[in-house]
Amino acid sequence: MKNLLLTAVLLLAPVAAQAQTAGLLERANRVELPGLKLMSGEPVSAAPLSLKSGTYYIIEIESDGSAELALEGAAFFRAIWVNEVVINDIEIRPLGLDSFEFDDEGTIELSFIAIKPGKYALSVPGSTGDSQRVEITIE
Template sequence: MKRMTMIAALLAAAMPLAALADGDDDGANGKLGLAGLLSAQNRETLPKLTLSAGAPLAEKPMTLKSGKYYKLTIEADGSQELALEGPGFFRAVWVNEIVIEGIEVRPLGVDSLEFDEAGEAEISFVAVKPGSYHLKVPGTTGDLQTVAITIE
């Protein structure tokens, strides 16, 4: 009897997900395609963040939507060894992958990224937990080296 109850509970939990994956890949009425959260109509590319000595990290704060899939490119110009940290932000998102020079890393958790020289990293993630967060260059206090991120 326990086994039947567990199977029934699993099926009931899976039904809403199955409804989203109905094969309708046109994005109409807010439906997602077979890839669910990772489907093309749920993706958005964010403005690039630039790590450079004395330059602003971002042009303006970012507002994200919970459940949406994002791609964020971080570029370091090599002017200085710089890192980008945001443990609160990285715990509020599900990181799908980090791509560095064509190498895909699928981490269980991220605290920061450090660039010893010029280069680029692309992070793809799903925003999950609503709140206010930030990414910043560690050890800095100025607004130029911080980007505020709100997940709605």
């Protein structure tokens, strides 16, 4: 019995060592998404986004400053775990988000882990056009 237990421990030791070095936030698990653009009268995204639950994503949201524009999506923000929001090289680690608003030109880098599968959207508040939103699916 001791030999069987020792053999099991020796066989599982390399697996346990690998599990400790490959976490969700590791570079190997990171995916950079195509950026979102906020410009007066222009589409927010060229295509819908398809995400995989448990994957670490980074996305840049950029405004050209042509208008005061926001991007909201409370349901989406509740379906992800936000690692950080970077604005002007300042890293913010919030407990939750509801929206971003740009009063001028600038860029936000959002890093997160997709958690809850479903269909979501980020959209410009008050807009009705399909181009003023990006559909996001988490599988």
